[in-house]
Amino acid sequence: MTAGITIDLADPVPPYEQIRRQLSSLIAVGVLPPGSRLPTVRSLAADLGIAAGTVARAYRELEQSGLIEARRRNGTVVVGPPAAPHGPVGADAAVMAAIDDVISRARSLGVSDETLLDLLRGRLAQTSKLEP
Template sequence: MTARVTLDLSDPVPPYEQIRRQLSSLIAVGVLGPGSRLPTVRSLAADLGIAAGTVARAYKELEQSGLIESRRRNGTIVVGPPGAPHGVAGGDAAVMAAVDVLIRSAREAGIRDDTLIDLVRGRLTSKLDP
């Protein structure tokens, strides 16, 4: 699990937000499906070399958005993306295929993942403005 979550301490985005974004994305694309257990706050913090409070804040925000749920004695589990039909964690297959094509094209063009994310975020923002 922690191999999928990484931190870039030179990034101006706070570490808790980097964790939240990455876990949210993994849930959205179905890599972490409903019922998947997340590492404990302490173990993820130790693996990433950061304070437990940083991971706790990311988990708290994910819980408030309805993506995960903390259960006493059962740990923290993924409850799934809000609004997705039951059993369809990854959303529409055609959209997922298009995202895969975009990622492959960007990598073939030598575009870094963080740059691709910034490009997509910028396009989404510009398309939302009237």
């Protein structure tokens, strides 16, 4: 079970970061709700064809950010989405509707998912520079 996670070895983003980003996003939008069990490090590494240390690093970073928790007998489980000032990110229906609209519009215009992600990251970087 890869939970929809893919690794692009041609991408300049390191594989552990690709895994971390994808899992973080899946948790944020509620695809992986609190209590969901993640695959073992070895299992996910085998499914993706990468080293177990790569998956372990992604899991460690997710655990440090409070998104997942490694439990001895229950494996690694989702603790919850990242907290936002007004509550969990996944709970904001207006934001999720806006994101769905952007995805729908981009796809109708023939924009690939990868390009859409690049555009979003670029805009986020631009707007973060404008904030005091």
